[in-house]
Amino acid sequence: MPKHIWTPEEDKRLDELKGTGTYAEIAAKLTNEFSVVITSEAVRKRIKRGRIAEQAPAGYKETVEILADGSHRSDKLLRMSAEQSKDVNFLLKAHGYDLDVWELVSARNNIWNVYSKQDGVQTLYSSKITVKPKVSAVNWDDIIKKIETIKPVYIERRPKESAKYLNVPLFDMHFGISNYETYKETQRDIALLLEQGYKEVLFIIGQDLLHNDDMRGRTSSGREIEKVNMERAWEDATLFYIPLIELALDKCQKVKVVYSKGNHDESMGWAFVKCLEARYPQVGFDTRFKERKAHMLGHNFIGINHGDKKKIEKLPENFSTEFPLEWSRAKTRELFTGHEHHEKVIDKGGVVIRRMPTGNEIDTWHDDYGYTTAHKRFEVFEYTEDKVLRIHYV
Numbered sequence: 001m002p003k004h005i006w007t008p009e010e011d012k013r014l015d016e017l018k019g020t021g022t023y024a025e026i027a028a029k030l031t032n033e034f035s036v037v038i039t040s041e042a043v044r045k046r047i048k049r050g051r052i053a054e055q056a057p058a059g060y061k062e063t064v065e066i067l068a069d070g071s072h073r074s075d076k077l078l079r080m081s082a083e084q085s086k087d088v089n090f091l092l093k094a095h096g097y098d099l100d101v102w103e104l105v106s107a108r109n110n111i112w113n114v115y116s117k118q119d120g121v122q123t124l125y126s127s128k129i130t131v132k133p134k135v136s137a138v139n140w141d142d143i144i145k146k147i148e149t150i151k152p153v154y155i156e157r158r159p160k161e162s163a164k165y166l167n168v169p170l171f172d173m174h175f176g177i178s179n180y181e182t183y184k185e186t187q188r189d190i191a192l193l194l195e196q197g198y199k200e201v202l203f204i205i206g207q208d209l210l211h212n213d214d215m216r217g218r219t220s221s222g223r224e225i226e227k228v229n230m231e232r233a234w235e236d237a238t239l240f241y242i243p244l245i246e247l248a249l250d251k252c253q254k255v256k257v258v259y260s261k262g263n264h265d266e267s268m269g270w271a272f273v274k275c276l277e278a279r280y281p282q283v284g285f286d287t288r289f290k291e292r293k294a295h296m297l298g299h300n301f302i303g304i305n306h307g308d309k310k311k312i313e314k315l316p317e318n319f320s321t322e323f324p325l326e327w328s329r330a331k332t333r334e335l336f337t338g339h340e341h342h343e344k345v346i347d348k349g350g351v352v353i354r355r356m357p358t359g360n361e362i363d364t365w366h367d368d369y370g371y372t373t374a375h376k377r378f379e380v381f382e383y384t385e386d387k388v389l390r391i392h393y394v
Contacts, residue, residue, distance in 0.1 A: 004042045005079055008094050010034055011046075018047055060112070060126070070223040071105065071132040072097075077112060078127045085109040085125055097131055101216070105130040133222040147271075150278040155249040157282070160197025162253070164389065165297035167381040168244075169204040169304075171338030172358035173237070174264070176211035176228030180236040182361055186378055187240055189394035193380060194247045200254040202295055203245065205276070206269040207306055207338045208262035209237055211363070220266040226364045230268070237272060242279075249282055258286045258293055263308040263339065294323040298385040301330035307337030307355060312344075316351045331386035341366070342374035354379075 006014075010030060017026045023040040030038045065073040074095045084090045088104050112126040168190060173183070194201065210233050213220045217227025248255045259273040270289060277285040286293060292315075293304045303319045310318070315335055320327045327333065333351045344355035359376045366372065382390040 004036075004038055005081060006046060007034075007080065007084065007090075010038070014043065014046060023047075069132075070221070071130055072102075073128070073130045075126070075128045078109075078125050080125055080127075085127070091127065091129055092131065094127070095129055095131075101134060102131045103134050105132050133218060133224055147274050147278045150275060152281045153246070153279050155246055155280075155282060158250055159253040160251055162197045162199050163385065164196075164198050165300065165383040166193060166198045166201040166252075167204075167297060167302060167336075167383065168202065169207075169336045169356055169381070170378050171204070171207040171306075171336070171356040172262075172341055172360055173207075173209050173240075174211040174358075174360045174363065175209060175237045175240075176230060176233035177226070177363045178236075178359075178361040179232070180239045183240055183359065186359060186394045187244060189392070190244055190380060191247055193382075193392065194244065194251055197251045198253070200256060200297055201248045201252045202297060202302065203241070203248075203255075203257045204260050204304055204336065205241065205257055205273050206260040206262055206265070208264040209269045209272060210234070210265040213265045213268050219264045221263070225264075234268075234272065241276065245276065245280060245283065249280070254284070255280075255282070256284045256286070256295065258295055258304060259288070260293060260304045260306065261289070261291060262306050292318055292322060294319060294326050296326055296330070297383050299329060299331040300383045300386065300388075301326055301333040303333070303335035305335065305337050307339040312337050312353050312355060313346060313348075315353065316349060332383070332388060334381075334388075341371065343379075 013030060013033065014026070017029060020026065023043045027038050027040040027043045030043070060077045062077065063075045067073060074097075076095055078094050080090065080094065088107075089099055091107055092099055092102060092104060107127070107129045109125045109127045112124045170186070210230065211226070211228045212218060212230055212233075215230050216224075218224055245255065245257070257273065257276060259270055262269055266289075270287065273285070273287050277283070277287055286295070291305065291309070295302045295304070301319075301323075303315070303323075305312075305315060312335070315337070316333075319335060335351060335353045336356060337354065338356045338358070340355060341358050341360070342355070343357040346353040356379060357375055357377055359378050362372055377393045380392045380394050381388060382392070
């Protein structure tokens with residue numbers, strides 16, 4: 001009978017069974033569980049050698065690298081069969097990765113023969129794999145079905161006459177790091193403005209509204225960051241926006257909500273805005289999953305982008321090309337971006353590009369790298385029919 005090659009799963013189970021019966025009894029259990037013949041002699045030798053998990057032979061350096069994009073590269077010497085070397089799940093487990101959390105990007109296995117006096121020549125594999133965190137699979141059909149069960153809320157409207165417009169671009173709120181208490185004063189200041197009434201109010205929602213994009217502490221790209229309580233984060237975001245939207249419906253002639261992608265929460269942020277859309281049929285919504293968007297407040301062009309990809313100085317070429325009619329009709333052109341958590345204004349070529357500040361709390365990453373000095377505030381913009389009237393710090 002050829003010598004049995006022990007797999008990591010068999011070794012682990014043998015370790016659990018050790019001492020629970022005779023070698024023959026343990027061998028019978030292993031044979032039954034793994035559907036492979038394992039003799040009592042094989043069990044005896046494995047236990048006697050006292051090394052349930054194989055150690056890499058001297059001269060082989062096992063390594064694990066954590067790459068900048070959050071993926072891992074692992075290099076190990078493994079005892080496995082030719083079939084196992086092609087088994088994705090086996091490779092992930094053998095390298096110590098949880099199948100529910102990681103997925104295989106690439107693998108390369110080379111035969112590595114080693115010699116020992118006890119075992120003679122053994123065929124092992126030099127196994128090199130690259131893995132990345134799994135991005136949670138989202139069942140959008142299921143989410144949409146649940147959203148459709150939300151009961152609409154109708155507000156008895158008493159809009160005030162006004163010729164002014166209000167733009168509410170609250171970027172990088174990062175609920176989960178910040179909470180409702182963090183933003184109660186901001187909510188109050190915006191409510192005082194809404195009480196005046198406007199011809200139209202624009203809410204830009206998204207832009208890293210939530211700190212994580214799933215329940216495992218990951219961003220939209222799957223990168224692992226500081227994990228927050230997403231149930232609480234969602235509840236806090238709801239407590240913040242619902243009173244403002246309902247007040248806007250009551251006092252303003254028209255209410256518009258535009259979803260804008262962020263790099264932390266593009267899926268969860270989108271789902272949040274879809275829930276608002278189901279709840280408030282009297283509000284106009286733009287929930288398209290687009291990188292760049294535009295909206296007109298009178299003759300004021302409002303361009304929207306998170307600012308995490310292309311340099312913001314070059315964004316005007318995209319907006320003028322993608323929205324030519326709106327661009328040509330505008331008397332004032334402004335582009336709103338976020339991402340970097342500090343304020344920057346570029347006034348060039350007939351366009352004002354605004355990198356928006358934020359009032360959010362400082363997370364661990366920003367604290368560790370010393371990004372703690374930016375002014376903590378949001379800005380809300382009032383417009384006449386064709387120009388900026390006031391900027392309010394809230």
